[in-house]
Amino acid sequence: MITEQGRILERLLSGVFICQISDEDGWRYLKASGNSDKIESQLNVLNRTLASAADGDVFYAAYQSLGDDERKVLTQQFQEISSHLVPLVEWLLLVQQANGSDVPVTQGSAIRLSELQGTIEDTPAFSEQLAKISHYKLFGSTSVSVDGQLKQVFKRLTDLGYLLRPNQDKQIFIATGKIEYLFEVIKFIDETESLSLAEQAENAVQQGSLI
Amino acid sequence: MNQNIHQAGVKLLNAMSRHADLIMHAYLSGSVDEAKFSAKVIDSLIKQGVLWRPEADAELRLKNAVRQLLESSLHDERNRQIDANIGSSLASLKTLAQHYKEALQHGRFAESHAHLSDLTEHVYALTESLANNVRVLFSRINNEFGYVSSIDAKIRENQLAQSQVSELLDQLEMFQFDQLSDIAASNRELRHLLIVTLQHSFSRVTQELSIVQARLLALLGRFREFRGRTRLLKGFLLHMEHSPDFVPVNYCGLSQVPMLFNQSPSVIGSAAADTQRIEHEKELQQLVGAIRALNRPHKHYQPERAAHQIHVEQQSAVAFEEDRLKKAVEAYFCHVIDSGDRVTALQYYQDNNLEFDPEAWLYQVIGGYQGLSLEEQEYFAIEQTGEIDPVYTGNFIIRDVELGLR
Numbered sequence: 374m375i376t377e378q379g380r381i382l383e384r385l386l387s388g389v390f391i392c393q394i395s396d397e398d399g400w401r402y403l404k405a406s407g408n409s410d411k412i413e414s415q416l417n418v419l420n421r422t423l424a425s426a427a428d429g430d431v432f433y434a435a436y437q438s439l440g441d442d443e444r445k446v447l448t449q450q451f452q453e454i455s456s457h458l459v460p461l462v463e464w465l466l467l468v469q470q471a472n473g474s475d476v477p478v479t480q481g482s483a484i485r486l487s488e489l490q491g492t493i494e495d496t497p498a499f500s501e502q503l504a505k506i507s508h509y510k511l512f513g514s515t516s517v518s519v520d521g522q523l524k525q526v527f528k529r530l531t532d533l534g535y536l537l538r539p540n541q542d543k544q545i546f547i548a549t550g551k552i553e554y555l556f557e558v559i560k561f562i563d564e565t566e567s568l569s570l571a572e573q574a575e576n577a578v579q580q581g582s583l584i
Numbered sequence: 585m586n587q588n589i590h591q592a593g594v595k596l597l598n599a600m601s602r603h604a605d606l607i608m609h610a611y612l613s614g615s616v617d618e619a620k621f622s623a624k625v626i627d628s629l630i631k632q633g634v635l636w637r638p639e640a641d642a643e644l645r646l647k648n649a650v651r652q653l654l655e656s657s658l659h660d661e662r663n664r665q666i667d668a669n670i671g672s673s674l675a676s677l678k679t680l681a682q683h684y685k686e687a688l689q690h691g692r693f694a695e696s697h698a699h700l701s702d703l704t705e706h707v708y709a710l711t712e713s714l715a716n717n718v719r720v721l722f723s724r725i726n727n728e729f730g731y732v733s734s735i736d737a738k739i740r741e742n743q744l745a746q747s748q749v750s751e752l753l754d755q756l757e758m759f760q761f762d763q764l765s766d767i768a769a770s771n772r773e774l775r776h777l778l779i780v781t782l783q784h785s786f787s788r789v790t791q792e793l794s795i796v797q798a799r800l801l802a803l804l805g806r807f808r809e810f811r812g813r814t815r816l817l818k819g820f821l822l823h824m825e826h827s828p829d830f831v832p833v834n835y836c837g838l839s840q841v842p843m844l845f846n847q848s849p850s851v852i853g854s855a856a857a858d859t860q861r862i863e864h865e866k867e868l869q870q871l872v873g874a875i876r877a878l879n880r881p882h883k884h885y886q887p888e889r890a891a892h893q894i895h896v897e898q899q900s901a902v903a904f905e906e907d908r909l910k911k912a913v914e915a916y917f918c919h920v921i922d923s924g925d926r927v928t929a930l931q932y933y934q935d936n937n938l939e940f941d942p943e944a945w946l947y948q949v950i951g952g953y954q955g956l957s958l959e960e961q962e963y964f965a966i967e968q969t970g971e972i973d974p975v976y977t978g979n980f981i982i983r984d985v986e987l988g989l990r
Contacts, residue, residue: 388850419851424843435846443848447836451845455832459824462817469814475734477813554844556813559820561844562832570819571812577822 377402382415385423385434392431392550394481394537400550403432427553430480454558460509461535461555464526467493467502480553484536486527486544494519596632600650603629607646610635611654615643656716670755673710680706681767681774688771700773707777711785717752718792721745725799735811742804749797756793759786909940913952916987920964926988928969949985965990 375383381399384391391399402408403423413423417437424435436443468484469477471492478484493499500519507514507522514525527546530536535555536546563570600607603625610616616635618626626644629635635644680703687696729741761783768774824830835845857868916932929949933942940948953966967986973979 383852386850386852388848421848421851424846426844434848435843436848439841439846444836444841446849447841447846448834450847450849451834451836454845458820462820466814466817466821469817473733475810475814477810477817479810479813556816557844559816561842563816563820565835566832568819568823570823571815572819573822574815574819577818 378408378411378415382412385412385416385432386419386421388434390431390433390534390549390551390554392480392553394547394549395534400432404429427550427557430553431550455562457511457533458555458559458562460506460511462559463502463506464530465552465555467499467506471496471499478548478552480548480550482548482552484546484548486523486546490519490523493523596634599628599632600634603634607634607650607654610644610646611651615645618644670710670714671758673706673713674758677703677706677710677778678763678767681778684774685767685769685771703774704777707781711781714785714789718789718796721749721796722792725796725803728803735807735814739804739807739811742800742807746797746800746804749793749800753790753793756786756790909944909948910952912936912938912940912945913948916949917952917964920987920989924989926986929985929987946982946985949987950982953987963990964988 377398381391381396381402384396384399389395391403393400403412403425409423416422416434420437420443421434422437423432425432436447439447465478468489469475471489472484473492476482493503503519503522503526504517506512507516507526512526512529514522516522516525527536531538531546533551534549535551537549538546559570562568603621606616606621606625606629609620616626626635630637630644633647634650636647637644680699684696684699684703687693687699724741724745729738732738732741759782761779764778764782765775768778835842857871858864859868915936916927916929919932920927929946930942932938933940933945938945950966950968953961953964956964965988968980968982969984969986970980970982973981
């Protein structure tokens with residue numbers, strides 16, 4: 374049988390994010406002191422290093438030293454994620470507004486597709502928003518029904534690792550630590566580009582603009 | 585007098601139970617819809633002090649005492665009020681204790697008894713209200729202020745709860761046990777009520793309040809985090825609206841790539857099967873058994889396999905071929921009978937220059953012998969010559985068949 378260490382190493386090397394939702398055992402293992410050093414030394418052999426984001430909510434493998442090839446891969450990855458930002462942010466806000474509790478989607482939030490679908494179908498503004506979101510290249514839906522659009526969006530998000538579907542018979546999705554990673558990315562862009570996004574939003578609210 | 589109070593109370597409670605529907609309606613909706621209920625019922629409830637009209641043209645409302653009774657019995661989370669007036673309760677306790685002591689000193693036992701039971705009532709009421717206050721705070725925390733929907737409202741609710749907690753803590757400081765202990769002096773009943781009961785409840789409430797305070801702070805932190813996140817998301821969209829061609833700098837070109845964007849792709853592929861490993865044999869066999877792919881190699885066009893007309897003559901020719909083999913075998917059998925010699929099948933084959941495949945010939949000879957009836961078989965003796973296969977045991981290779989008469 375494969376050891377826990379070997380299993381986690383394999384997951385890290387296959388480019389997976391390890392968080393409490395997607396792999397609780399693995400996440401706890403990496404959180405425990407001493408274990409991460411073992412993994413680290415094995416990753417170093419392959420020019421990888423153990424990286425964590427969002428205050429240790431997610432772990433993943435990063436390059437240890439960067440040559441030209443590695444930079445090329447990372448640049449491509451970065452372009453991909455920055456092109457994903459707008460659709461993902463719009464989706465996050467849609468879910469937050471539709472579930473009515475004003476609580477943003479965070480790691481561990483459960484999203485019940487049937488409830489969400491009901492709210493979206495009852496609210497024309499939400500269905501318009503969903504139609505817009507689902508036709509982004511990231512989701513690539515061609516469906517005209519709310520049902521088809523939602524399913525496609527959730528399927529893509531599950532494929533990309535942002536959501537997890539614990540029971541294949543039920544339409545309940547759980548947000549993984551990758552959502553936290555996404556927030557971290559937006560925060561990072563906000564800080565480095567000095568966009569002061571939160572202030573912009575607050576000003577807009579005060580000016581009564583509808584967002 | 586007592587009898588009167590008893591009767592009046594029973595009457596009031598009966599009236600309340602009779603009109604429970606109206607009272608609950610008023611409790612839930614806040615006021616009574618006078619058109620729905622009969623004026624007589626409403627009048628009697630007003631007289632009994634269950635309903636009242638705050639202003640001349642205002643709607644009828646429940647009396648606060650009734651509302652509080654319902655709130656505390658139903659553990660209704662809408663109850664946000666915290667009764668923090670501990671100072672006056674303590675003052676009345678002290679007064680009552682002094683009445684009691686005075687009555688005891690003058691030997692008025694009946695009066696002292698009444699004072700003591702009054703005091704007991706007050707002490708228990710105070711401890712109950714303290715416990716109730718803490719419970720109310722906890723129930724609000726436990727459902728994270730679920731009765732308001734927006735995060736901003738939750739933050740305001742949280743701040744209200746925090747101010748209530750600090751007020752409660754301030755009031756709790758009024759408990760001065762040294763004073764209470766002086767008042768109780770050496771009286772056993774008073775010491776029990778004023779020191780033991782109150783101190784017990786005091787220590788429990790202060791402990792729970794500190795937990796409440798910590799939870800409230802943690803919740804406030806979380807709500808602020810939520811609000812920050814929502815603002816971040818909305819701000820991002822707003823920014824993208826204002827400057828649609830905003831593209832963040834490629835951080836991967838920097839000399840120090842931030843760890844956030846340094847993410848290595850998958851480097852590990854799946855392993856291949858190792859057919860040499862004996863311990864995997866069972867799994868591999870199952871895997872092979874589960875393969876359902878149809879293996880049809882793509883063949884070139886084969887003209888001979890193409891559909892064409894089948895001529896009946898050709899079919900009869902095939903039958904003739906078989907027939908010839910059968911006839912030759914019959915002739916071989918007859919030859920053995922006629923000559924009475926033992927002749928091997930191949931010997932006969934060569935002698936008569938037969939044209940069949942020798943293997944088919946041998947098969948046919950054996951088959952011909954087997955095809956005879958048991959009675960006929962007994963006339964012949966058949967013997968196979970050959971050898972055991974050198975590699976695969978249990979196989980016997982027939983080289984020739986010898987046939988003779990018995």
